[in-house]
Amino acid sequence: MTPPAPVESRTVRPVGPLVISIEGVTKLYHMGDETIHALRGVSLEIHRNEYLAIMGPSGSGKSTLMNMLGCLDTPTSGKYEFSGQNVASMVDDELADIRNREIGFVFQTFNLLARSDALKNVELPLIYAGLPPQVRHERATAALESVGLGNRVHHKPNELSGGQRQRVAIARALVNRPSIILADEPTGNLDSKTGVEIMELFEDLYEKGNTLIVVTHEESIARHARRIIRLRDGLIESDGPVD
Amino acid sequence: MDRILYELTESVRIAMAQVRANKMRSALTGLGVIIGIVAVTLMGTAIRGIDIGFNKSLAMLGDDIVYVQKWPWGNVEDWWNYVDRPPMKPEDAVALNRIFDGTVNSQLQLAVFSDARQIAVKAGGESVSGVYTTGANADFSQILVADFEEGRMYTATESDAARQVCVLGFDVAHALFPGRSAVNQTVIVQGQPFTVIGVLVKQGSFLGLFSMDNQMIVPLGAYRKYFGIRDDNTQIQVKVKDKLKLQEAREELTGALRRVRGLAPGERDNFSLNGGDGFKKQLDPIKQGIAFAGLFITGLSLFVGAIGIMNITFVSVRERTKEIGTRKALGARRRTILLQFLIEAVSICAAGGVVGLGVTYGLCLGVKTAMPSFPLEFSVSLVATSMIVAIATGIISGFVPALGASRLDPVVALRYE
Ligand SMILES: Nc1ncnc2c1ncn2[C@@H]1O[C@H](COP(=O)(O)OP(=O)(O)OP(=O)(O)O)[C@@H](O)[C@H]1O
Numbered sequence A: 001m002t003p004p005a006p007v008e009s010r011t012v013r014p015v016g017p018l019v020i021s022i023e024g025v026t027k028l029y030h031m032g033d034e035t036i037h038a039l040r041g042v043s044l045e046i047h048r049n050e051y052l053a054i055m056g057p058s059g060s061g062k063s064t065l066m067n068m069l070g071c072l073d074t075p076t077s078g079k080y081e082f083s084g085q086n087v088a089s090m091v092d093d094e095l096a097d098i099r100n101r102e103i104g105f106v107f108q109t110f111n112l113l114a115r116s117d118a119l120k121n122v123e124l125p126l127i128y129a130g131l132p133p134q135v136r137h138e139r140a141t142a143a144l145e146s147v148g149l150g151n152r153v154h155h156k157p158n159e160l161s162g163g164q165r166q167r168v169a170i171a172r173a174l175v176n177r178p179s180i181i182l183a184d185e186p187t188g189n190l191d192s193k194t195g196v197e198i199m200e201l202f203e204d205l206y207e208k209g210n211t212l213i214v215v216t217h218e219e220s221i222a223r224h225a226r227r228i229i230r231l232r233d234g235l236i237e238s239d240g241p242v243d
Numbered sequence B: 001m002d003r004i005l006y007e008l009t010e011s012v013r014i015a016m017a018q019v020r021a022n023k024m025r026s027a028l029t030g031l032g033v034i035i036g037i038v039a040v041t042l043m044g045t046a047i048r049g050i051d052i053g054f055n056k057s058l059a060m061l062g063d064d065i066v067y068v069q070k071w072p073w074g075n076v077e078d079w080w081n082y083v084d085r086p087p088m089k090p091e092d093a094v095a096l097n098r099i100f101d102g103t104v105n106s107q108l109q110l111a112v113f114s115d116a117r118q119i120a121v122k123a124g125g126e127s128v129s130g131v132y133t134t135g136a137n138a139d140f141s142q143i144l145v146a147d148f149e150e151g152r153m154y155t156a157t158e159s160d161a162a163r164q165v166c167v168l169g170f171d172v173a174h175a176l177f178p179g180r181s182a183v184n185q186t187v188i189v190q191g192q193p194f195t196v197i198g199v200l201v202k203q204g205s206f207l208g209l210f211s212m213d214n215q216m217i218v219p220l221g222a223y224r225k226y227f228g229i230r231d232d233n234t235q236i237q238v239k240v241k242d243k244l245k246l247q248e249a250r251e252e253l254t255g256a257l258r259r260v261r262g263l264a265p266g267e268r269d270n271f272s273l274n275g276g277d278g279f280k281k282q283l284d285p286i287k288q289g290i291a292f293a294g295l296f297i298t299g300l301s302l303f304v305g306a307i308g309i310m311n312i313t314f315v316s317v318r319e320r321t322k323e324i325g326t327r328k329a330l331g332a333r334r335r336t337i338l339l340q341f342l343i344e345a346v347s348i349c350a351a352g353g354v355v356g357l358g359v360t361y362g363l364c365l366g367v368k369t370a371m372p373s374f375p376l377e378f379s380v381s382l383v384a385t386s387m388i389v390a391i392a393t394g395i396i397s398g399f400v401p402a403l404g405a406s407r408l409d410p411v412v413a414l415r416y417e
């Protein structure tokens, strides 16, 4: 994979207001008699306009943290505030609304609906947001154009390449103008060239003012970000700007 | 509010796509519902058909006529309570009419005595056996439901003089005098000549049991003279002024009869008031039997159908666990997921309901053309009922798996392979 551009040549946008604040977050999983400490006390702040990579070996808790940040899961203990709202105490449907409005997900396996075309896939978050059909259509089309798929609007996922599928997924993550975009191993299922293209798209999104969090275990991917958090055994090992 | 609407449209779209993508599976699953709906609708059409056929027959009896007789209609187990009752007598009818006339605001118009028996009627070389022959005076024309095709009823003068004249039912007239008018012809009944003065229009059969067209009416005097009156069989038909006040009329009639019979207050009635509504009670067990069998078959097949739907919804939820996780990640609430799978289950059931109705409709048409008299009647309320039943089956059977889907933990669902 080609190395990212040298750090000095890249813009580091000034950070905006605080979006995410977690403090002493733990997550336990119970497997029979065994208790797995996926997270052992993680504290972390993320501001608007940040571009953050979360790294760590397999099983270190990256996905667990990611799910927590994405309000898919609530911590076993600890504090989580999203834009000042206490997430830890929210019920299912409140979390669903936060995810719908504030968070855009990009998955390693794309997770597109197989029987719906690109446009319908991208419209989905807008349906849950309660937007009328014309508005949905306009915004989904615009989102697809912004990821370079203006000419693939009516293709089903199986009529698209892996990179194109991930672009549809990114368009879907963008379409409701979320506060942050979370990507868990977004290039994990792509060849390295396509992976670089996706990372270039992320760079572009960052330049346009989006807040990005990318989980990866590849150093070369992580170096696209402006800040790297390294996890080990459910704890933050290091947290700092890309050198 | 809009949001629910959009979610619903989306759910319907997804459900349709899902059913389309799994045609065979959905069809097989819907089979139980189809059978259930066919059973429930066939049962409904049969019961309705019986009702309609029955009401038609009742109209032949006259819905404003009360039959006063020694025996009640229908099966009698305690025959010893009736056997010693006095028979109906012509004088009773005369006395009744006098009472009706003397009562202010009487609900009763007219009482007519008659006796009837089955006799063979001949003319020329032709003979019709078992003709239901009624002997009654001229007032009987007011009791008669059928119109005249030809000719007239005998007059009171003819009747009182016991003239040997007769009115024939449609079938009798046309069997004895095929292709020509029966009026003014002579028929021979038990060796006696009777002149035909009228022919009734075609009426059809009563409950498909006996023909109303195989009858003959003669003056009571002639009847008594040549055929004799059998006490056990006599009756007095009473015409009611307002058939909507039948109950009131029956009470008044009971009072009048007790006066005629001179019954003391403590004594039991020694007569029976019969009528169409009595027949109706006879029919109830048959209808109940059909309903019970129908409900049993319906229940059983809907139960099997519901289990199939439930199973298929469970399978669908499992197959699409990852999709559920994705939808939740994108902001689908529990309600959204619940609705999606519920609508899928309901769509299959509703489709099964429509197909079932189609099958029943086809069957009804087939039966109607093959056996026109068979009582089957398709109705709008039947369509509504079966669609409600089908949809309810979908909701009930889809609910548990759909609820499970809606409660899935998004993280677990997303991890599902
Ligand atoms: N649902 C679960 N039930 C039980 N244990 C779990 C569950 N989810 C995660 N774990 C455990 O928690 C720990 C952290 O898992 P997590 O998925 O966060 O790791 P990861 O850093 O994303 O790893 P990878 O790079 O392989 O994706 C692991 O030990 C894992 O086995």
Ligand SMILES: [Mg+2]
Pocket: A062, A063, A064
């Ligand atoms: Mg992971």
